[in-house]
Amino acid sequence: MKGVVDPGSLPTEAVQILTPDGTIAPDADRAIDLKEEDLREIYRLMVLTRRCDEESTNLQRQGELGVYCPCLGQEAAQIGSAYALEPTDWIFPSYRELGPALLRGIDPADILHMFRGTWHGGTWDFRKHRFAPYCVPVGTQPLHAAGFGIAAKLDRSDVVVIVYFGDGATSEGDFHEGCNFAGVWRAPVVFFCQNNQYAISLPTARQTAAPTIASKALGYGFPGVRVDGNDVLAVHAVTKEAVRRAREGGGPTLIEAMTFRMGPHSTADDPTRYRGAEEVESWKRLDPIHRFAAYLERESLLTGDFVARCAGEADEAAARLREAIVGAGPPPAEQLFEHVYAVRPPVLERQLERLRRLQARGGEG
Amino acid sequence: MPTITLAQALNEALRHSMRKDPRVIVLGEDVGRLGGVFRITDKLQQEFGEDRVLDTPLAESGIVGASVGLAIYGFKPVAEMQFDGFTYPAFEEIVSHCAKFRSRTRGILPLPIVIRIPYGGGIGAVEHHSESPEAYFAHTAGLKVVSPSNPADAFSLLVESIEDPDPVIFLEPKRRYWIRAEVDLPVANGLPLGRARVAREGTDATIITYGPCVRTAEEAAEEAAADGVSCEVIDLRSLVPLDLETVKASVRKTGRAVVVHEAQVTGGFGAELAARIMEDDFLSLQAPVLRVGGYDIPYPPAKLEDLYLPDLDRVLDAVDAVLNY
Numbered sequence: 030m031k032g033v034v035d036p037g038s039l040p041t042e043a044v045q046i047l048t049p050d051g052t053i054a055p056d057a058d059r060a061i062d063l064k065e066e067d068l069r070e071i072y073r074l075m076v077l078t079r080r081c082d083e084e085s086t087n088l089q090r091q092g093e094l095g096v097y098c099p100c101l102g103q104e105a106a107q108i109g110s111a112y113a114l115e116p117t118d119w120i121f122p123s124y125r126e127l128g129p130a131l132l133r134g135i136d137p138a139d140i141l142h143m144f145r146g147t148w149h150g151g152t153w154d155f156r157k158h159r160f161a162p163y164c165v166p167v168g169t170q171p172l173h174a175a176g177f178g179i180a181a182k183l184d185r186s187d188v189v190v191i192v193y194f195g196d197g198a199t200s201e202g203d204f205h206e207g208c209n210f211a212g213v214w215r216a217p218v219v220f221f222c223q224n225n226q227y228a229i230s231l232p233t234a235r236q237t238a239a240p241t242i243a244s245k246a247l248g249y250g251f252p253g254v255r256v257d258g259n260d261v262l263a264v265h266a267v268t269k270e271a272v273r274r275a276r277e278g279g280g281p282t283l284i285e286a287m288t289f290r291m292g293p294h295s296t297a298d299d300p301t302r303y304r305g306a307e308e309v310e311s312w313k314r315l316d317p318i319h320r321f322a323a324y325l326e327r328e329s330l331l332t333g334d335f336v337a338r339c340a341g342e343a344d345e346a347a348a349r350l351r352e353a354i355v356g357a358g359p360p361p362a363e364q365l366f367e368h369v370y371a372v373r374p375p376v377l378e379r380q381l382e383r384l385r386r387l388q389a390r391g392g393e394g
Numbered sequence: 395m396p397t398i399t400l401a402q403a404l405n406e407a408l409r410h411s412m413r414k415d416p417r418v419i420v421l422g423e424d425v426g427r428l429g430g431v432f433r434i435t436d437k438l439q440q441e442f443g444e445d446r447v448l449d450t451p452l453a454e455s456g457i458v459g460a461s462v463g464l465a466i467y468g469f470k471p472v473a474e475m476q477f478d479g480f481t482y483p484a485f486e487e488i489v490s491h492c493a494k495f496r497s498r499t500r501g502i503l504p505l506p507i508v509i510r511i512p513y514g515g516g517i518g519a520v521e522h523h524s525e526s527p528e529a530y531f532a533h534t535a536g537l538k539v540v541s542p543s544n545p546a547d548a549f550s551l552l553v554e555s556i557e558d559p560d561p562v563i564f565l566e567p568k569r570r571y572w573i574r575a576e577v578d579l580p581v582a583n584g585l586p587l588g589r590a591r592v593a594r595e596g597t598d599a600t601i602i603t604y605g606p607c608v609r610t611a612e613e614a615a616e617e618a619a620a621d622g623v624s625c626e627v628i629d630l631r632s633l634v635p636l637d638l639e640t641v642k643a644s645v646r647k648t649g650r651a652v653v654v655h656e657a658q659v660t661g662g663f664g665a666e667l668a669a670r671i672m673e674d675d676f677l678s679l680q681a682p683v684l685r686v687g688g689y690d691i692p693y694p695p696a697k698l699e700d701l702y703l704p705d706l707d708r709v710l711d712a713v714d715a716v717l718n719y
């Protein structure tokens with residue numbers, strides 16, 4: 030009917046290249062635009078991510094971290110998307126993006142310092158890695174990405190920015206504003222939603238009445254695409270398209286990667302209170318690393334030697350991570366007063382003096 | 395008498411209010427099926443159903459803004475903010491609407507909304523989970539600001555906040571959720587909302603505080619007593635309304651006052667207390683009112699938070715200072 034927009038008419042199926050058993054989907058309409066060494070590198074990064082993630086959870090269970098937010102099960106969504114970027118592009122994470130961080134060469138210990146409580150936001154060099162601090166207030170960082178994208182556009186730079194967030198984040202007002210700003214300026218932004226089916230206890234169906242999260246893009250005047258988030262090749266392909274469009278001046282894209290948080294929301298969470306074992310089991314069968322490994326094997330790209338090397342390297346990284354984190358102390362208390370303002374005001378000088386006196390006394394006593 | 399935690403007392407207060415008044419509904423993130431991340435709404439959805447315990451989308455402005463509409467319709471919403479630091483997206487709805495509707499509509503559309511906020515530090519959390527935003531709200535005319543320090547008050551103050559005709563910011567001292575006390579429910583003959591409590595009687599100095607720091611102040615008073623110093627501890631229970639009479643009566647007796655809170659001192663509620671005491675009772679003061687609170691820095695990472703939180707040492711230091719002025 031004239032003037033009517035019908036949510037029922039929107040597509041809900043996801044782009045797929047690999048079926049869960051690792052064969053090429055019969056209706057795959059995206060080519061695999063990756064060289065053999067890229068495919069191996071993607072595999073390596075996925076394995077590394079899983080191993081470091083597992084070690085982080087262990088470290089929390091052993092009391093070395095206050096809390097941790099695992100990304101188990103989301104490796105394809107994270108690595109497939111970040112791999113589509115140029116090293117000069119910027120990444121704005123939420124608090125679960127271990128994969129993209131590792132891809133950018135960030136030392137995972139620099140992430141865990143935040144979860145250990147030695148410093149906020151992460152301790153990597155944000156400019157060097159072009160990777161913004163971890164962002165805890167849900168849904169706020171899409172606006173930062175929009176602003177960054179607008180800046181790139183105003184500066185006639187060809188930098189693209191990707192922002193990661195969850196299904197829950199799409200309910201926040203800031204998410205809407207971020208998409209709208211980016212849309213109005215046709216800014217080079219890729220909005221990447223990992224729809225891992227839950228925002229803590231709330232399933233996505235209760236988060237939004239929209240047929241898909243991807244369909245929300247229509248309201249902002251740019252394309253949206255739903256992709257099988259456990260299919261690393263499909264994720265890479267759609268992100269690559271979005272990045273290219275952004276770089277060529279075509280504006281933003283909203284990608285919805287359908288995946289599953291296999292672990293708890295955070296180590297403080299008990300998921301058995303809100304989801305059944307069957308659901309978890311059904312997603313286990315869709316494991317992103319197994320799927321990709323099956324494909325690589327079929328293509329004779331995965332020798333036993335390479336698999337062992339990746340596993341060994343991941344174990345070593347996990348061991349280094351453990352070594353860096355166990356017992357790590359915070360910086361001296363002065364640091365707390367150091368960067369509140371560019372120039373420390375007198376009131377902070379006085380307070381720091383008082384703190385030093387108390388500490389000195391504590392040391393004696 | 396049964397022993398319950400502060401968290402359980404809040405849960406019981408919600409249950410009690412919901413049983414009594416069908417207009418009371420609870421809404422927030424993860425409050426239904428999960429029972430809230432601190433389990434304050436545990437099993438409420440089971441008892442009252444999904445129409446009275448609403449798991450909302452992840453949007454704090456949405457939760458409070460929708461509460462405004464629900465209240466205009468005739469419900470009594472009890473909204474949960476998951477953590478103090480996530481109240482800020484709702485700031486506009488709280489300050490621009492919750493606080494001002496009664497006045498704007500000359501009393502035609504009051505908003506009996508309770509906004510529950512687990513607040514304060516000391517639980518080893520990541521950033522944004524340890525804030526003390528009470529001064530923002532106390533500064534905003536039209537809002538009541540309440541903070542219990544113990545299980546009995548948690549029950550009675552929450553029940554009264556829900557019955558209150560005005561919007562109430564209800565600050566729950568999250569690091570005290572697990573403290574226990576013997577409480578007979580429902581709490582009867584408690585002090586009404588708006589009255590402070592003398593948590594401990596004393597004659598030499600008055601420690602004025604609220605929420606999580608009441609415990610700290612009581613422990614400090616205990617320690618001071620061992621040194622022969624008698625401290626009176628006032629638990630405000632609500633910042634707005636402020637029971638200045640109880641505060642002044644104590645200060646007139648002791649002549650010395652120390653205010654303690656976790657929030658940073660600059661622009662904090664302690665400044666308000668110091669000013670009020672000075673304005674009304676300047677001549678009964680033997681020493682300036684001192685404040686013990688957070689430093690003027692963002693709340694520190696977990697491993698450094700003990701340096702930030704007022705502890706016995708810092709409270710006793712201030713007590714010494716007002717005594718030796």
Ligand SMILES: Cc1ncc(C[n+]2csc(CCOP(=O)(O)OP(=O)(O)O)c2C)c(N)n1
Pocket residue numbers: 125165166167168194195196197198199225227228229290294423452454476480483
């Ligand atoms: C503004 C804000 N509100 C609430 C929270 C508490 N919280 C942390 S994560 C989370 C759920 C997020 O779900 P989603 O966006 O789907 O991402 P996921 O955690 O599943 O990756 C909530 C409610 C927060 N961090 N920030």
